[in-house]
Amino acid sequence: MGIRSFAADLLPSALQGRPRLPTVTTGQTPVEVNTFADLADKLGYLGKSDLKKVRDAYKFADQAHLGQFRASGQPYITHPIAVASLVADWKLDAQAIMAALMHDAMEDCGITKVELIERFGAPTAELVDGLTKLDKLQFSTRAESDAESFRKMLLAMSRDVRVILIKLADRLHNMRTMAAMAVNKRARIARETLDIYAPIAHRLGLNQTYRELQELSFAYINPWRHAALEKAVLRARGYRRDIVTRVQDDVGKAFVHNKMKAEVSGREKTVYSIYRKMREKHAGFAQVSDIFGFRIVVPTLPECYLALGVLHQLYKPVPGRFKDYIAIPKPNGYKSLHTTLVSPLGTAVEFQIRTEEMHAVAEAGIAAHWLYKVGRDANPGDVAQRLGALWLKSLLDIQDETRDAAEFLEHVKIDLVPDAVYVFTPKSKILALPRGATPVDFAYAIHSDVGDHCVAAKINGEASTLRAELRSGDVVEVLTAPGARPNPAWLNFVRTGRARSKIRHYLKNMELEESQALGHKMLSQALRAEGLTMPAREPAAGEPPSIWPALLRWSGNRTQAELLIDIGLGKKIATIVAKRVAQSLREQGQKPDAVMLSMGRYGHDENTPAQGLVVIDGAEGASVSLAPCCRPIPGDDIVGYLGRGEGLLVHTADCQVGKRLYERDPERWMQVEWAEEPTRAFETAITVLMRNSKGVLAQVAQAVSSAEADITHIDMGDEAVGETAEMRLLVSVRDRLHLADVLRTLKRNPTVLRAQRVRP
Known part of the structure; x- marks a missing residue:
């Protein structure tokens, strides 16, 4: 049995000088490689022909970077060599070494x-192209440029995982x-680095790189705290040297006694992991007890x-x-097996x-498949690609449904959350999901069709809400219905980037279909x-x-849709497009139909919006919305404002906000009217002034319910408690007659002094 000294895996000495210029590493202190001769000493695993290719790539990169220097004053070529x-x-193979040497070329x-x-x-x-940022001149902001370049790199990574390995080495x-x-x-x-690249290293299992990137980032973001x-860690190390020695001796003797090799x-926790634990537990350094631990490596799995x-x-x-x-x-x-024991x-x-x-x-993750040739008969690149296949596939799924680079980056960040829960399907298949995941995340992890049509869920055999938080060991069953569709409210609680991108993609498509109709x-009508x-x-024909x-x-559009x-x-504007169509048809010799012309313009005068009539029945979806300032309901006189890129916004005819918009932009207004039989109830706002006494909220809710209406929101305001109180309600009603019935029912209550509809 070999027992290595505890000091071998500890952090380096404390920062020297001002903490603004940290030199922080984890594990052994890195040896800086600045010359090709130093690099060549590490390439003994390559064949002669591959070594010659690498040397050619070095010469090419050296010539390309000639005359360029880093901020430190060193020749730029020292960076590609490192x-x-x-x-x-x-x-990694010769192609990856060559790409690393030329990654900035x-x-x-x-x-x-x-x-x-x-x-x-x-x-x-x-490989080099996948590592090359996009031209910043194409973008209006640095954030947009960085997001698009990051998307390009991750998509290149999905084709070849060596791209991200070289990028992590570069970072x-x-x-x-x-x-x-x-x-x-x-x-x-x-x-x-802390938000994106360290989590990517963790996701790909490169824990040594992950820890060092975290530690260095923390040292630059919070130098004094680091x-x-x-x-404090160095002082604690001195205090606990006795216990470390005692534990090592006891463990060593126990394995010798049991004749085990x-x-x-x-090993000691990094400063950043101690800091994070202190923040999570709201504890001081003295309360974080497990700043060190032990790693035991044995020959076989049993x-x-x-x-x-x-x-x-x-x-x-x-x-x-204990975690298995x-x-x-x-x-x-x-x-690994993890267990926490109580020391002497x-x-x-x-x-x-x-x-x-x-x-x-555990230390090198995907890179271990080159480093240790795990499964020696297989191509290590193929093995590594399979290891990251699920996450890489999710990246491609997100990319297919997310055209905006910043949104893509947001989804990827969500998927980089390292903490995970492990849940089971009814057929005992294990799925790993981020902590806080819900049955909706689970459904989309199985298949996008399951997610799109899920209506309910069972957790451990019991009915559960779709927003319930899953815990490790839960057996989750998703119930679906053919006519079910994703709910926009799901975006408030889903945790995985895959689920979020699928829901957004569906909603965008639905909005486009409704807008097209x-x-x-x-x-x-125009x-x-x-x-x-x-x-x-x-x-x-003819x-x-x-x-x-x-x-x-003429319009600049690619398709009719x-x-x-x-x-x-x-x-x-439909009217302008219609006039262009009329002009084109006149040029072909076609004339308007007189009967249709008289019918289409019947009832129009100079004070009436010029576009055709649109009927509102409540089933229009995202392309038509009701103005929140006046909240129109069936029975109100209404007009439609065609916002720029926002679809049709419906105001009441007497809405002051709508009138100001009309004065500013009259050509964007059009006629709208209610359908004879709307398909749903509509929200409107009312205020209720009442005597402040016990149970008034329950009385108001009872009165609204007895009038067969629903309360969707209540606001009591921040006013101090007095003899009276004003309550603002959003109520869901069928039409103006139904609203009048609700207000009459409220006014019959002796505690209610006034009940009326809110007008802008």
Whole structure:
């Protein structure tokens, strides 16, 4: 049995000098590689032909970066060499080493992708292209540029996981050497690293890289806090040296006694993980007891459980602190047994038990499949790609449904949450979901069709709401219905990026379909006012050619559907489009139909909006909305305002807000009227002034309910308690007659002094 010294895995010494310029690492202190000779020493695992290709790539990169210097004053080529060295530590192939050496060549040196393909082949050129940021001149803001470049990189990663491995090596070296940068740049890059790149490293199982990126980011974001905590850790290390030695001796003797071969090493939590635990528990440093632990590596999987038995016989376990990540691995492939025991001095000590292969994956994640050739008969790249396949697939799904780069980045950030819960399907399949996930997240994780049509859920055999929070071990069953559709309210509680993007995608499509139908109706009515019918897309034989191609060129739209959507959203005015159609038809020799012309313009005068009539029945969806200022209901006189890109907004005819809009933009108004039989109830606002006494809220709710109306919102305001109180309600009613009945019922209550509808 070999027992390594505890100091081998501890953090480096405290910060020297001012904490603004930290030198923080985790594990062993990195050795800086600045020359190709240093890099070549690490490439012994490559063949001669591959080594020659790498040397050629170095010469090419050296020539491309000639005359360029880093902020530290070093020649720029030292950075690509250092990145290639980190990639070589993972034993990646020659193409990845070459791409690492040339990863800035396209972005900073004007080298084209075609040139790289001709010199080094398409695979290497694709890797470099995936690492190249998009031209910032194409974007109005840095955030937009960064989001689009990040999306490009992740999509390249979904095709080849080596892209993100090289990018993580690039970011790690930049973080190690960031002291020479301006303070504002350091803080921005550190925050981006902590929010995005460290979680990606964790998601891909590169825990050593993950810990170092976190630690470096924390040191640059909060340098004084990091320095204070690091000094506290150093003091605590001295205080606890006796207990560390005592535990190591006891554990070593226990394994010798049981004739087991095991390698025991001490490990200390990073300063950032201690800081995060202090914040989560709202505790001081003294209350965080488990700042150190032990790792036990055994030869075979069965011996992991035997080692667990040895430890539990040696010290008493802390109830509820045992986790079996071997039976149920983490989503990033991590496997270990975790147990927390009470040491002889009464402090809690965590132990991690794993095999050598599990340890390789735990530290290097996907990269371990090159580093240790796990499954030696397989291509390590293929194995690694499969390991990240589920997350990569979710990225592609999100990309397919999210055209906005910032929204894509938001979804990816949600999916990078490291904490997970493990739940079961009714057929005992295990799914890993982020903490706080709901049955809706579960449904979309199974299949998008299941998510789109889910109506209810059962958790452990009992009926549950769709917003219930899932816990590890829950057996979840989703109930679906063919006619069910995603609910916009789900966006308030779903946690996975996949579920969020699927719901948003469906709602956007639904809005576009409704806007297209509204646009078709509006254009048809505007054409009728011109004495015309909607022109056919493909005219019959003998008829003049379709005017649609010319109309689309005039409007700037690509398709007929796109033009109708723009009309429905208010981006184009139906009347103007109709007049253009009339002009085109006149040029073809067609004349308006006199009967239709008289019918279409019947009743119009100079004070009436020029566009055709739109009937409102409550089933229009997102393309038609009721103004929140006046909240019209059936029976009110109404008018429609065609907002720019917002669809049709319906106001009451006497609404002061609507009148001001009409004065400013009269050409965007159109006639609307209620359908004879609306399909749903409508919300309107009322105020109730009442005597302040016990139970008045219940009395008001009872009165509204007895009038067969529903209360959707109540606001009592922030007024001090007095003899009277004013309550503002949103009530759902069928029409004006129903509202009058509700107000009469309220006024009959002796505690109610006044009840009336709110007018803007």
